[in-house]
Amino acid sequence: MSRFIDRVVLHVSAGKGGNGCASVHREKFKPLGGPDGANGGRGGDVILVVDENIHTLLDFHFHPNAKATNGKQGAGSNREGANGEDLILKVPDGTVVLDTDGNVLADLVGVGSRYDAAQGGRGGLGNAALASKARKAPGFALLGEDGVERDLVLELKSVADVGLLGFPSAGKSSLVSVLSAAKPKIADYPFTTLVPNLGVVSSGDTTFTVADVPGLIPGASEGRGLGLDFLRHIERCAVLAHVIDCATLDPGRDPISDIDALEAELAAYTPALSGDSGLGDLDKRPRVVILNKTDVPEAAELAEMVTPEIEARGWPVFTISAVSREGLRPLTFALAKMVRDYREAHPKPEPKRQVIRPVKVKDSSFTIEKDPDIPGGFVVRGTRPERWIRQTAFDNDEAVGYLADRLARLGVEDALVKKGAQPGASVTIGDVSFEWEPMTPAGIDLTRTGRGTDPRLDQVERIGADERKHARRVRRGLLDEDA
Ligand SMILES: Nc1nc2c(ncn2[C@@H]2O[C@H](COP(=O)(O)OP(=O)(O)OP(=O)(O)O)[C@@H](O)[C@H]2O)c(=O)[nH]1
Ligand SMILES: [Mg+2]
Known part of the structure; x- marks a missing residue:
């Protein structure tokens, strides 16, 4: 694949x-x-x-x-x-x-x-x-x-108004292709859709987007099929639409068990963005159920049979055929209304031109620990000492002297003395280890030595x-x- x-x-x-x-x-x-x-x-x-x-x-x-x-x-x-x-x-x-x-x-x-x-x-x-x-x-x-x-x-994670949920080959891509100008790939083998397609649908004054996402199979929330890849896209959809294949010949599958299987996967999925999208939990998002392929006579019968049971759950049901284009208008109207209601309830924030930068550390702290590998040695850790090491050309004595001054001014020298470091001890900072030679008794201002x-x-x-x-x-x- x-x-x-x-x-x-x-x-x-x-x-x-x-x-x-x-x-x-x-x-x-x-x-x-x-x-x-x-x-x-x-x-x-x-x-x-x-x-x-x-x-x-x-x-x-x-x-x-x-x-x-x-x-x-x-x-x-x-x-x-x-x-x-x-x-x-x-x-x-x-x-x-x-x-x-x-x-x-x-x-x-x-x-x-x-x-x-x-x-x-x-x-x-x-x-x-x-x-x-x-x-x-x-x-x-x-x-x-x-x-x-x-x-x-x-x-x-697609940002779409309506997300289509469905088993592979349920007809999600077919539906997007007849609702919008999008021309996703349609085929009679599972997992035709590997990347979500966004379709833009117009209904009266309302324009909304529908995300055609990869098919879902039981176990998706544990990563089966294209499972998690699929579920990621659903997180940002305001309305979830089940697309049900009423003409499937797969044994053991029927519209109700398909819906239950999809709902179970949604429930088992932990959204990475929980809360932040402002959309609330997945289980509280409004849903519709789309019974597809009713151009097939057996499928139409089955759809009619299961509709009351699904409606009893409080979900609107639409009986359609993506191939013969039947039932599309009421579906489009209903989706447009749900999207409008949603937008009224959640006014869209101005698109953020956010610039995210990592926080700058202005940190002069450092730690000194005994080196676990070298007896009598020490390891110095800290943003500034480690940066200074990287800035130093060690083949230049003056540069090394400057480094020593900086470390002394920061208090590294004193701290090493306090920790009981002996002259000649191995001191490691960042990638560099050296033999420590205390330059002066602690406390003398080393910048006045004229070195350099x-x-x-x-x-x-x-x-x-x-x-x-x-x-x-x-x-x-x-x-x-x-x-
Ligand atoms: N008879 C009939 N066949 C349909 C209908 N809608 C889709 N199909 C057929 O079902 C097969 C799968 O359709 P797709 O639209 O690719 O299905 P999908 O849900 O996008 O599938 P994946 O991308 O694999 O998840 C294709 O052979 C379609 O022609 C329909 O309303 N009636
Ligand atoms: Mg598809």
Whole structure:
């Protein structure tokens, strides 16, 4: 059986941030005029946007990997690296975004709704931006960070007014094809419909949509047949319509037992979106029963026989033939009225142009735990320390020194001392382990050590008073610019 494409796993990778640049301003007679390495650009995001012209997730089935472009590196002369371009992926209305554990991350309803699915990495700061009083000409820059990379599950839940429920081959697609201009595939084998089709039906002043969804068989709520794929679509329909095949020759099936089987599956299904659609529980949605194929004489007889029993449940019954087009007008009127009543009771909210972004963490907390694998070792965890590790070019001593200063200022050094870390202990942060060398007794402000002064700049001091003064001005100018 071909795969159902209303559920896809999509691998999104945002762009990497560009590295910052370490550069020193050069001019004739002023070879070393101050740091002018610019910042790297941000990596592009991967963004999902609801588009009215997209109706399936088919594209993602064929292209399951989506990557935004990287930010460019910064350059000398304060030339910032360009940002990566965001990758915009168009999704159909009613797309639900889940993580691989099944948690709903976003429920995209309304054209224009956006979900920032993966954030680009931040660009690294260039040495101009890293300059400070204590570190006039840093000989290093920060690395750009990797963009977010993850697997997302996209599911499509049709947003339709009327959802057709029925066994395979009951005639759901046939019905949509005669009620609307939609031309779904119709065939006499089960599971002809693999992707829901939306039909637009007009009746007087009322226009409403009917979702033709895949057939349902007992056990669907446990995933049999196209079960869950089917049931997902029903969640967002205001009116549920049973389409019953009165001409089936399957032993053991009759209209009443078909309805009971479908109702049992609905009852067993736990909607992922319970409550949020504003439609209420599935079992409280209004229903109609459509007895189909009554152009077949036996079917017409059977329909007549079971009608009172179904009406006794309080559900309106319509006897139709999708093939001979009998009984369609009363059915259309009735559906239009139910949809109108529903809309009056639930005025449609303005289509939300919601932009869903993950919450930004501005978190300077960290934890230190004993490393279970290395005796005497420690593992430091925290958003900022882990980010700083990713930003550090470990082949550059100054960059490593800067990292050490940052960690010390955050209190990591002190905390390690308190935890009883010994010099030379293995300390792991993120992907990096190193031997810990306490730099100073705890408590001394490490930013004042002057570490980071580019030794080449010392030469400036030997050039002569005028040039020195000029160089200083340039430098101050740069510092002011960055402040
Ligand atoms: N005689 C008769 N046959 C019908 C009628 N409606 C549909 N059929 C036939 O029933 C078969 C199945 O019709 P579909 O419309 O594909 O059924 P479906 O419910 O969409 O089936 P799935 O997509 O497989 O779930 C086709 O051969 C249709 O021609 C009807 O009113 N009378
Ligand atoms: Mg069908």
